Amino acid sequence: MLVPPRRCKTRLVLEVPQVAGGRSLLPPPASQPSITEQSRKFGTERQGVNDHHPMKPTISLLHKMGLFLQARPRHLNVLCDVSGKVPLTACGFDLRSLQPDQRLENLLRQVSAEDFEKQNEEARRTNRHAELFALYPSVDEEDAVEIRPVPECPKEHLGNRILVKVLTLKFEIEIEPLFASIALYDVKERKKISENFHCDLNSDQFKGFLRAHTPSVAPSSQAKSAVFSVTYPSSDIYLVVKIEKVLQQGEIGDCAEPYMVIKEGDGGKSKEKIEKLKLQAESFCQRLGKYRMPFAWAPISLTSFFNVSTLEREVTDVESMVGRSSVGERRTLSQSRRLSERALSLEENGVGSNYKTTTMTVNSFFKQEGDRLSDEDLFKFLADYKRSSSLQRRSRFPSLGLLRLEISPAPEIINCSLTPEMLPVKPFPENRTRPHKEILEFPIREVYVPHTVYRNLLYVYPQRLNFANKLASARNITIKIQFMCGEDASNAMPVIFGKSNGPEFLQEVYTAITYHNKSPDFYEEVKIKLPAKLTVNHHLLFTFYHISCQQKQGASVESLLGYSWLPILLNERLQTGSYCLPVALEKLPPNYSMHSAEKVPLQNPPIKWAEGHKGVFNIEVQAVSSVHTQDNHLEKFFTLCHSLESQVTFPIRVLDQKISETSLEHELKLSLICLNSSRLEPLVLFLHLVLDKLFQLSVQPMVIAGQTANFSQFAFESVVAIANSLHNSKDLAKDQHGRNCLLASYVHYVFRLPEPPRDPPKSGSVAGAPPPTPLPRNSKYYKNSKLLQARVMSSSNPDLAGTHCAADEEVKNIMSSKVGKTAKPGKGVCVGSTCHLRLVFVLVVQHFHEELALQMVVSTGMVRETVFKYAWFFFELLVKSMAQYVHNMDKRDNFRRTRFSDRFKDDITTIVNVVTSETENEQAEKINISLAFFLYDLLSLMDRGFVFNLIKHYCNQLSAKLTNLPTLISMRLEFLRILCSHEHYLNLNLFFMNSDTAPASPCPSISSQQNSGSVFQDQKIASMFDLTPEYRQQHFLTGLLFTELVAALDAEGLHPLQRKAVSAIHSLLSSHDLDPRCVKPEVKVKIAALYLPLVGIILDALPQLYDFTGNDASEGTSAINQNVALAIAGNNFTSKTSGTMLSSLQYNMLNADTTRNLMICFLWIMKNADQSLIKKWIADLPSMQLNRILDLLFICVSCFEYKVIQVDVSTTFPLGLGGRETSSVFSLLWNDRFPGLNENLRWRKEQTHWRQANEKTKAELDQEALISGNLATEANLIILDMQENIIQASSALDCKDSLLGGVLRVLVNSLSCDQSTTYLTHCFATLRALIAKFGDLLFEEEVEQCADLCQRVLHHCSSSMDVTRSQACATLYLLMRFSFGNFARVKMQVTMSLASLVGKAPDFNEEYLRRSLRTILAYAEEDTAMQATPFPTQVEELLCNLNSILYDTVKMREFQEDPEMLMDLMYRIAKSYQTSPDLRLTWLQNMAEKHTKKKCYTEAAMCLVHAAALVAEYLSMLEDHSYLPVGSVSFQNISSNVLEESAVSDDTLSPDEDGVCSGRYFTESGLVGLLEHAAELFSTGGLYETVNEVYKLVIPILEAHRDFRKLTSTHDKLQKAFDSIISKGHKRMFGTYFRVGFYGSKFGDLDEQEFIYKEPAITKLPEISHRLEGFYGQCFGEEFVEVIKDSAPVDKTKLDPNKAYIQITFVEPYFDEYEMKDRVTYFEKNFNLRRFMYTTPFTLEGRPRGELHEQYRRNTVLTTMHAFPYIKTRISVIQKEEFVLTPIEVAIEDMKKKTLQLAVAIHQEPPDAKMLQMVLQGSVGATVNQGPLEVAQVFLAEIPADPKLYRHHNKLRLCFKEFIMRCGEAVEKNKRLITADQREYQQELKKNYHKLKENLRPMIERKIPELYKPIFRVESHKRDSFHRSSFRKCETQLSQGS
Secondary structure: OOOOOOOOOOOOOOOOOOOOOOOOEOOOOOOOOOHHHHHHHHHHOOOOOOOOOOOHHHHHHHHHEEEEOOOOOOOOOEEEEOOOOOOHHHHOOOHHHOOOOOOOOOOOOOOOHHHHHHHHHHHHHOOOOOOOHHHOOOOOOOOOOOOOOOOOOOOOOOOEEEEEEEEEEEEOOOOOOEEEEEEEEEOOOOEEOEOOEEEOOOOHHHHHHOHHHOOOOOHHHHOOEEEEEEOOOOOOEEEEEEEEEEOOOOOHHHHHHHHHHOOOOOOHHHHHHHHHHHHHHHHHHHHHOOOEEEEEEEEEEOOOOEOHHHHHHHHHHHHHHHOOOOOOOOOOHHHHHHHHHHHHOHHHOOEOOOOOOEEEEEEEOEEOOOOOOOHHHHHHHHHHHHHOOHHHHHHHOOEEEEEEEEEEEOOOOOOOEEOOOOOEEOOOOOOOOOOEEEOOEOOOOOOOOOOOOOOEEEEEEEEEEOOOOOOOOOOEEEEEEEEEOOOOHHHEOOOEEOOOOOOOEEOEEEOOOOOOEOOOEOOOOEEEEOOOOOOOOOEEEEEEEEEOOOOOOOOOOEEEEEEEEEEOEEOOEEOOEEEEEOOEOOOOOOOHHHOOHHHOOOOOOOOOEHHHHOOOEEEEEEEEEOOOOOOHHHHHHHHHHHHHHOOOOOOEEEOOEEEOOOOHHHHHHHHHHHHHHOOHHHHHHOHHHHHHHHHHHHHOOEEEOOEEEOOHHHHHHHHHHHHHHHHHOOOOOEOOOOOEHHHHHHHHHHOOOOOOOOOOOOOOOOOOOOOOOOEOOOOOOOOOOOOOOOOOOOOOOOOOOOOOOOOOHHHHHHHHHHHHHOOOOOOOOOHHHHOOOOOOEOOOOOOHHHHHHHHHHHOOHHHHHHHHHOHHHHHHHHHHHHHHHHHHOOOOOOOHHHOOOHHHHHHHHHHHHHHHHOOOOOOHHHHHHHHHHHHHHHOOOOOHHHHHHHHHHHHHHHHHHOOOHHHHHHHHHHHHHHHHOOOOHHHHOOOOOOHHHOOOOOOOOHHHHHOOOOOHHHOOHHHHHOOOHHHHHHOHHHHHHHHHHHHHHHOOOOHHHHHHHHHHHHHHHHHHHOOHHHOOHHHHHHHHHHOOHHHHHHHHOHHHOOOHHHHHHHOOOOOOOHHHHHHHOOOOOOOOOOOOOHHHHHOOOOOHHHHHHHHHHHHHHHHHOOHHHHHHHHHHOOHHHHHHHHHHHHHHHHHOOOOOOOOOHHHHOOOOOOHHHHHHHHHHHHOOOOOOHHHHOOOOHHHHOOOOHHHOOHHHHHHHHHHHHHHHHHHHHHHHHHHHHHHHHHOOOOOHHHHHHHHHHHHHHHHHOOOOHHHHHHHHHHHHHHHHHHHHHHHHHOHHHHHHHHHHHHHHHOOOOHHHHHHHHHHHHHHHHHOHHHHHHHHHHHHHHHHHHHHHOOOOOHHHHHHHHHHHHHHHHHOHHHOOOOHHHHHHHHHHHHHHHHHHHHHHHHOOOOHHHHHHHHHHHHHHOOOOHHHHHHHHHHHHHHHHHOOOHHHHHHHHHHHHHHHHHHHHHHOOOOOOOOHHHHHOOOOHHHHHHOOOOHHHOOOOOOOOOOOOOOOHHHHHHHHHHHHHHHHHHOOHHHHHHHHHHHHHHHHHOOOHHHHHHHHHHHHHHHHHHHHHHHHOOOOEEEEEEEEOHHHHHHOOOEEEEEEOOOOOHHHHHHHHHHHHHHHHOHHHEEEEOOOOOOOHHHOOOOOEEEEEEEEEEOOOHHHHHHOOOOOHHHOOEEEEEEEEEEOOOOOOOOOHHHOEEEEEEEEEEEEEOOOOOEEEEEEEEEEEEOHHHHHHHHHHHHHHHHHHHHHOOOOOHHHHHHHHHHHHOOOOOHHHHHHHHHHOOOOOOOHHHHHHHHHHHHHHHHHHHHHHHHHHHHHHHOOHHHHHHHHHHHHHHHHHHHHHHHHHHOOOHHHHOOOHHHHHHHHHHHHHHHHHHHHHHHHHHO
């Protein structure tokens, strides 16, 4: 196989001293020895040394090109022709003057092959990675169905939390205490979204003013910072700060006036006023200190804090977090993990990620307006504020003072924090005085999170009071609000939360007062802590007062105005909502609280009401409670359950109905049925408690009125309905398995087996009220489980690390991982666990798991359908209840088969059968996964034999049920993958084959008892690598999984299925490799033995594997595709294929990722399996199987090639490396200098897997690069181990010749990939062992492989790494030494390899390569054993020739930026090898590759055609077959240039001698490969006609070999080519041609040279002009380069000798008239071009343009040396012809062209109206008809006096006659094409046409009599004939032009 050379990613640049920025140009050779002369010299003296070597022509040629230096600041190296020959050593580089690299010490020592191999093996075994999968990226989590995400622990809902600290609140003058309250408002939703936070920043002086009204100050009231929570961030959220002051006399504006008028710095008078105001304020504080009045407010937008640019995405994430999600959404695990991590971090969840702590300063305040204090008014203000500009904002209210806030994202843990209930949160240090307050959020939408903390708060919002018709005394109105537990004044409860700087709880609170307002608005928020148990006596009491601001002698401050009240309970239910209450003007009567204020019964005496008992007081009451459901259905359910649990007196009241004891059962069943009808939010909030009660009812038969009542079925159906509702809700999140997160969380953390309490609480006790002690807040979220976390550690296996316990550890695991984690759900205790149950129950006979299983079995209809639709929930309930049952009943030590009853087992079997019947519905996949997890769990709880029978039965039934194969395989794969992820998977599969190491199972099954004593040595080794029936029986689960893998690989067109199957195996092996229980090598050996059949499966799937080498070719690293390379490599045309790629067309190919995952599994098995077993297996295999293994290894090499990742190795390692050597740094991990790095070398998926590369940090990228490099090294070392095993086995085989080629192919492929120095060291050592063992066979049997080997080794000889270079030199020398008997062939291969390397690899370093050549020379000089032979001399000769080739490289490097000069040089080098076909072929291929990279596909194809012609030429000398081309003559139809490949004569060269024409290409298959690749390139370049000519040469060869498969594909390609000709036709665009002339001495030999340049299609003249001017401007300096704009002949005498001139002219192909007969098609007019023409207008006076009668034209025809297309894109001009046209001839040519344009437009199909009108307008339009008319008037107005002009005159007349006829046809055709709106335009055209026709008529009809003197009739006939012929000619031109 041809292994393409690989281009490295970073170029190593050798700095060559330049001559003042010089650049070299290569002129055409002025003189050189003829080809014949050189050929004869080579042919006759080929065996000579040095002087007459085949390299000599190139050396001589290059040394003729001396350096010509200019004396300018910027110079160009110019290659000039200098006659004379230079000796070889004068190339400037004497090898002996260089210092050789360090040599390998023992290279030349005699060692046996066995010892050599043993040493290599020991070296490879040291410092290897134990865990292969630690270096491999983790499996795609989308496939990882076995990962059952651990649901989040139930916890208190917290949104995005921000910490707000109030730093300063002061005004310019400080005269009185001020009080601030802060809250959040959402303008868009028009809702207040947080409770108030009160803070007091007054000085001690002002606090002293209020001391009389402040009995005590609680520490909690001194908080100056608050934590706000926002669940739904928005740009419409504002922080509103309201400021109040102590009530004083006057309107708000009057009170604010001093702040606006008085300035602190105004002088003495101001100070006096301020002091006076302070005294006045102190007086008001002492008298009215407990009353407040509104003062000012300020809005603060949080838009900058909440990241608005990503808000939409963030809100979606938040909605998912709090419950919103789409139905059926299957989120991947990585998405789920990201979501949970988002919930963790405020910065990532709505708050700007770049947002730091910000201090916000507010200088502008808004004055409160007494009549606009309501929230509605506030929202209007905020909306206006948002719309107005900042200027308007500032102008609305003068600057009053300063408010400074510090806003920051709240940390996860806050020291000294208080909950909204004023309970301290840990950590809470005792010495902290100022706590942080958590402010309760009022979300704008529902938040679906169950209650997990005790919360029982009531918020009262007085809104409006209407006393407009009251007496005048009711003006300064305040309301005293109290929460009463009775009607006596002493019954006011201290449950109202205090404000700032006062007691924590108050008995009463007063609203702020609006001065002299009878109908005030209120904005007060009164927060009340509700008692846990409410009675009918609890009510809210509102007392209305008028406050007297003026001090009057003996008068009270408060004047009573009236009362109102609101009972807390109505029908035993908490009252919330909006109310409009009446106000009683007198003292309230007794028992008033038993009735609502609106419905008080008539009293005696009657109550006096304001406004006649109408509602005058508006109030709103809202509750946030985990005690009161506020839902009718839930309220009824809980009330009825309570009546069963407690001693109650019947009848009981439920809402508005009374229920007797006899109707209790009926009502409870009705309640169970209606439970699902409750609103979703309260149902979710109380979900845990609801489910607990339902499960209690399902297993506890109740005694009601002496009768046993069973609610099991109703409770079960209610649970099913709730599960259905939760799953169907679009607002609730699901995990990737479709599980509702709330239910999953409940089962995992909350569920307990229903049990009666042992100590029921005493009557009257208050349940659930938590003491005010610090509560821990769970700060860590449960992360999603990974693959290893899914396998819980166990110690039940004596061979694994850990101690063995008799008790069943699996039950403990389930209990510890699930039961034990439920006690700390967030902050506080779960409601469900705080409410004790007191049941009247009978003896329990049914356990919960049995009852649940029974209900699942007996369910019918929709209930049954729903149960199995959401089977996961009921399965997990079963498993959890079974585990708790085993734990509670202490059955862990029992045999598994005795733990559960037979009836229960029957129910489980029935359930599995039912699931099987459900596999045909749309939920089949989810049910399948649910069942798999269920059986997975049962393996830990029940008898495993019983579970295995269930598995087997289910798999069989699945196969019988499903007819859709992809669905069947997919479901079975997911099912098995989940089961195989079990913690005891290895023991379940009996991977311990020896009886002495078998695990001591707690309950051994029958199969495990029977399976003992079988050791693999007794088995037939070959069968161990096959999936046999015995294997399936012995290893049940693994056998099933392998069976599904085989089925998936055999299925056609099912790539996702194949990926899923391979991913399952990969996941398993990865888990074993990384499992701490399996670290011992002997354990891994046994595990690998379990997976040996996978090797056979992979080998069978070999043709399906992805072709990584072909992928590389598509990236441009290989010019020859894989199929052609195989053909070139010598494959016969029969069915034999060495690489399996050619035959892969008929297979169902795997994609790259799937193949890579399969390959890593194969390598893991090979790495960990018993090596002696592997060797025995290989030794027994036939050669065909061994070749398949080698093919597999070949794919592995390319699969795990290290892809260079750009890392800053200079910071990571002490070596500054780049390019190819970047990968070499990974070898450092095996070096002793870095012993500790191995430990941390592991993929960290949670850090890097799901993030894009541009999101990763530099450290992460560096880590990835290190791991990737180590993976590549370890994989290749495993491959090397396998090859060594094959080499050792092949020594005893007869087929070692064929195996040797396969091994070499793999080794060469590995050398062509990027590798670490560690691997290269071992690889070269293996190569040397191979050479030492089979050196005599290498260049006899494996010529093709050795050619590649030479090239790869030479490439590594140019490495910048000393170690690699040293190894490569030693290997190359050993290759020469052991091939001494066939040295001519070695010499040719090495020379060709270097020539190829020079042409193809731009990154190799000739300095290092020269040093390597010197090192090889040193080996030859030191090799004492070979000194007596000609070998040292031959080596020296070869090395000097190689050194000379490097000289070509220097020249080529100088021309890298000039593609034309570079190709000229390569062309010259290839030309110099005319008599050395191997080297010429190599250089032609180099040229083809360069052209391909430049996308010059036609030229690249021509290079390969020349190469094929060269091969054909020499094949015709060797073989005489009729089906072969007869030399290069057969290629003439492709290109006339190919004849230059013809050999001179047979006597100049003998192709059959050693070393000549021995390459892989000089075969029939090589010829076909070259031609096929050329055809592909022609097709890519659009030359489809040439493809046909190429295949005309290929098809006879294929027919002779009966290769019908290739013939099929060839004819397919021909059909496509012909189809392309038909479909594309004239749409193809070939090259554009320009004449480029160079003038000036700066160009050296290029001076006065002209070339034709072929440029890409549609290249404009300015483009090539800009390119050449720019390039040569860099060479000479821009000021010294000038482009000649015209195409006139250049007069050198008028040019500046110090400048370089370039003349560029557009040229067109030129054909004589006789040629046009053969060049019919568009392709023929653009192919095989040698003549080009350009025109130059001039006048006799020297001007370029003149009048019509004086305008001449010069047509210049240029002939090139070769025909285009050629192997170059520029060809020199060898001949120039000029034709001068007289003015009348110019006119004739112009009119012919115009007439032809008209004809083309008329006959175009389909018609193009726009084109026709454009041409017609240019011919007959009113504005342009002066053009044709003027021509006619100038040349046809009179008959010329000179008879010589008669024929020209007549010819022009006939041209006009045809022109006017075409115009008429065009006008008529346009008439048929126009639309209605163009009729006027058509009339204008027709009018102009007739006008032109009339003007031309006299001149057209005027004939010259002298031309018509002979017989009129005859002449007339001839004339008509002539006219017709000319017309036909025009038609012909038309058809050609179209």
